[in-house]
Amino acid sequence: MEQRKLYKTIESVASKDFNTDTDLLADVLKQIISNEAIQLKGGRIWKFEPRRKAYRLIFQTGKVQKIQEDFLLYLKDYPYYEKIAQERTILADETNKTLISKGIIKYSASGIGRKIKVGDKRYYEYLLAVNSAMIGDDLRDTLNIVATVLTSKLNERYLTQSRKTLIADIDKAKEIQRSILPEHEYRFHNYDVFGVTLPAQIVGGDFYDYLKIGEGEDRLGVVVGDAASKGFGAAAEAMYISGALRMASSFQIKISLMFSRMNQLVNKIFSDDKFASLFYGELSDDKKGLFLYANAGHNPPMFFRKKFNEISLLNSTGPLLGPAPNAKFETDHVNFRNGDILVIYSDGVVEAANDKFDFYGEERLGKLIMDNVHRTPKEICLVILEDVQKFSTSDSQYQDDKTIVVIKRNDKNEPSPKTI
Numbered sequence: 001m002e003q004r005k006l007y008k009t010i011e012s013v014a015s016k017d018f019n020t021d022t023d024l025l026a027d028v029l030k031q032i033i034s035n036e037a038i039q040l041k042g043g044r045i046w047k048f049e050p051r052r053k054a055y056r057l058i059f060q061t062g063k064v065q066k067i068q069e070d071f072l073l074y075l076k077d078y079p080y081y082e083k084i085a086q087e088r089t090i091l092a093d094e095t096n097k098t099l100i101s102k103g104i105i106k107y108s109a110s111g112i113g114r115k116i117k118v119g120d121k122r123y124y125e126y127l128l129a130v131n132s133a134m135i136g137d138d139l140r141d142t143l144n145i146v147a148t149v150l151t152s153k154l155n156e157r158y159l160t161q162s163r164k165t166l167i168a169d170i171d172k173a174k175e176i177q178r179s180i181l182p183e184h185e186y187r188f189h190n191y192d193v194f195g196v197t198l199p200a201q202i203v204g205g206d207f208y209d210y211l212k213i214g215e216g217e218d219r220l221g222v223v224v225g226d227a228a229s230k231g232f233g234a235a236a237e238a239m240y241i242s243g244a245l246r247m248a249s250s251f252q253i254k255i256s257l258m259f260s261r262m263n264q265l266v267n268k269i270f271s272d273d274k275f276a277s278l279f280y281g282e283l284s285d286d287k288k289g290l291f292l293y294a295n296a297g298h299n300p301p302m303f304f305r306k307k308f309n310e311i312s313l314l315n316s317t318g319p320l321l322g323p324a325p326n327a328k329f330e331t332d333h334v335n336f337r338n339g340d341i342l343v344i345y346s347d348g349v350v351e352a353a354n355d356k357f358d359f360y361g362e363e364r365l366g367k368l369i370m371d372n373v374h375r376t377p378k379e380i381c382l383v384i385l386e387d388v389q390k391f392s393t394s395d396s397q398y399q400d401d402k403t404i405v406v407i408k409r410n411d412k413n414e415p416s417p418k419t420i
Contacts, residue, residue: 009035010146014153021154022047025112025126026059028150033062033130038142043130046073048123050116055081055127064131065102075123084111085122089143107131108139110147113154125154185378186210188220189285190412191336194377195224195405196385198348205276206346206401207238211249218285221249224344224405225278226298240269241276241321255280255294259318259329263296266322275322279314279344289336289409294329296321299347302366304373306339311366314342336409341380343369344407348400349384352392360391377406 013031018024025045033040042062046055054072073096075081080092089110094100111124128147132139186193188210195208205227213219223245227237244265248258259280266276279301281293295301297320300313318329336342345365352360365384372383381404388402 010149011153014149021113021126021157022058024153024157025128025150026061028146029059029128030061032146039132041131043128046127046129048116048125048127050118053118062131064104067099067102071098075118080109081123082121084109084127085115085124088147089140091140104131108143110143112147112150114158186220188283190289190338190409191220191283192377192408192410193220193222193405194381195403196381197346197401197403198385199401200348205238206348206403207242208344208403208405209242209245211246213249213252213282220283221245221280222283222344222405222407223278223280224298224301224346224403225276226346226348226401226403227276228274237266237270237274237276241266241278245280255282255292255331256329259294259296259321260327263318263321263327263329264325267325270322275320277320277347281314281342281344283336283407289340290333291336291342292331292333294318294331296329299345299350301342301344302362302369303334304341304343304369305337306341306373307337309370311369336407338409338411339373340409341369341373341377342407343380343384344405345384346401346403348402349388349404351400352388352402354391360388364391377408380406380408 010028010032013028014024016027018027022045029043029045032038033043040062042060042064044057044061044067045059047058048054049056049072052072052074053076054074057067057069057071057073060066077096080090083090089108091108092106094104094107107129109127109129111126112128113125115122116125128143128150130139130143184194184196186195193210195210197206197208199206207223207225207227209221209223211221211223213221223242225238225241227241241262244262245258248261253261259278262278266274276296277298278296279293279298281291283291293314295314295316296318297316300315302311303314304311312334314332314334317332319327334342343365350360350362350365364387368384368387369380372380375383384404385402
């Protein structure tokens with residue numbers, strides 16, 4: 001059969017919808033065995049099993065004596081297998097006594113699919129072996145075409161399945177990451193809290209959390225963290241740190257000690273190029289509005305004092321988590337009065353870039369906060385996100401995950417500020 005015509009014929013047969021690789025290979029083998037122009041008496045499909053170091057018979061057809069199902073041909077008995085991996089198709093005399101007893105004296109075998117590594121050698125995932133009265137170069141050329149088309153179709157199936165698996169994994173990763181994030185809006189004593197995170201990719205390394213502390217839940221830990229880099233690696237680190245913090249908060253240990261232990265864990269568990277910034281603060285029902293916090297290399301949150309109409313920064317009290325296992329962390333504090341606001345954010349907010357490569361910056365963020373102190377935490381979050389999105393270019397390589405948590409004290413015995 002003319003080679004181009006053969007190619008189109010095999011591709012047409014192999015393009016049908018098959019449930020399994022075996023169904024695809026078996027159907028094509030039956031088609032070429034029945035094609036009089038190719039002149040084949042019979043054929044078999046073998047599948048490589050690395051653990052056994054053997055090929056197992058998975059299908060046979062044609063006018064030849066049948067071989068026992070699941071018959072094994074071991075690598076050690078067939079030096080030709082290594083040659084097939086190099087040349088794809090070989091023509092050879094049969095040496096296996098069982099196969100010879102079935103009338104298989106000469107055969108041609110072609111490698112199909114991926115190559116699987118065993119030791120320092122590679123072997124095709126499948127073999128297509130045929131019997132013909134005309135074993136020669138024409139048959140070799142024919143089988144090379146068949147094997148090439150089938151390998152292409154199997155690769156398409158692998159990619160399709162990989163896409164489906166990847167999509168399922170992505171969906172699962174998104175679901176898992178959503179599960180570690182609390183509800184956006186939260187009310188704790190005289191404090192209104194609202195948080196939101198927007199990953200730069202499908203999942204990200206930013207996270208925030210609200211942690212109830214103590215048996216009477218008289219304290220609330222507010223966390224914002226940023227694992228280095230983006231994507232799945234950063235998301236895995238973020239989920240680990242978030243989970244560890246939840247466990248640590250249940251033991252009611254001092255904030256500085258908790259940070260030291262978190263730092264040692266990050267240093268031990270993750271590779272040398274991984275680190276994270278972390279801000280953690282505790283709200284309570286303290287009438288003076290005591291807010292204890294520690295800041296491990298995170299962007300300094302902006303604290304608006306209503307009485308003085310000014311913003312101060314809650315600077316770092318220790319280094320990033322991860323690089324230095326014996327790093328020390330201190331605790332600091334501020335006091336919330338009615339109307340005071342704390343805006344905690346990740347670097348994806350202030351480092352968002354426009355098409356001129358200018359950063360959004362702390363100054364612009366501070367001014368926006370000052371212009372919106374009359375709003376609720378939710379409204380402040382949304383105003384900031386909208387302004388950052390307008391400022392930045394969505395396709396810029398400098399975009400990063402964006403997380404914002406806003407805390408506002410609103411004493412019940414004083415009038416609530418009006419919102420718009």
